[in-house]
Amino acid sequence: MNKNNIGYACINMELASQSPKIYTGRSMIKKTFTSKGIKYASKLGLENTKDLFKILQWNKKTGFKFFRITSNLFPWCSEYDLEEMPDYNEISSLLSQMGQFVDKNNIRVTFHPGPFNVLTSKNEKVVENCINDLSIHAKIFDLMNLKPSTYNKINIHIGGVYGDKASALKRFCVNFKKLPNSVQKRLTVENDDKSSMYSVEDLYFGVYKIINIPIVFDYHHHKFCNGGMTEKSALELAVSTWGDVTPVVHYSESRNLEKNDNKIKPQAHSDYVYQFIDTYGYKVDIMIEAKAKEKAVNKYKSIYNL
DNA sequence: ATAGGTCAAGCGAGG
């Protein structure tokens, strides 16, 4: 049996509960950004960056080799260039040190930008915003000196269907070519959690076969949008798209089952995960998407003696 | 110090 790395996303519950908290989620609402501007954004960004380093160090100490970095490191960064931040020198220096740190300690870090990144959009402005946001993510990895590869992936969903999946997939592939190389070399796509949207098979033929970028297999989403494939065959198809890079898969479970509350949407994530994750013998890196974050991973490992 | 209302962006499902 292969040993798979298991990771968590963005927030460390233990460190976030400490006083003073170690936390990368400092942000602000529009009104505050309008009044306080980039100077305050930079201040929050610097604090977030410092705390990211502490989380990575905690990961090393506790043996976590796989971690998703929050997309909220720099509040409102779509509205300015990172270089414009008053604290840019200190921030870029920290990012560079973190890059060395994860490289030396074999910690895989990834990004998962928000659902507002819609490369399929017919609205030019939406596509522009998407290119900008993805480019900032790539810029952060560049500042960490992480070489452009899907090992440090930037993962997104396809976006809208607009009643015509085939033409939407085509637009995705056309707009992909507008992305800078720093993004193209890192971009991956993930299967959706609605039956009308993109299954692994849709991504394989509509994206991978055209522009050759890997597919992140999400177990939970597959349950709502399987495209007629079994879990095993969908996983295998996704794994086959990764080349020499260890594939990433996402795993989560339904909150409504955990809480025994059918008012909660079945797509919503549970605090912890309970079922054994079958990787069908493949060596993959498993990103656990559970609200209890690293605590969910630890509980899972203890249940199955991993 | 805490509670409650509010909060950038896109999309689709469900009430």
Add this chain to the structure above:
DNA sequence: CCTCGCTTGACCTAT
């Protein structure tokens, strides 16, 4: 037409 869910609950103001 509004709310939820997703990358991720946090921010802000009034009490």
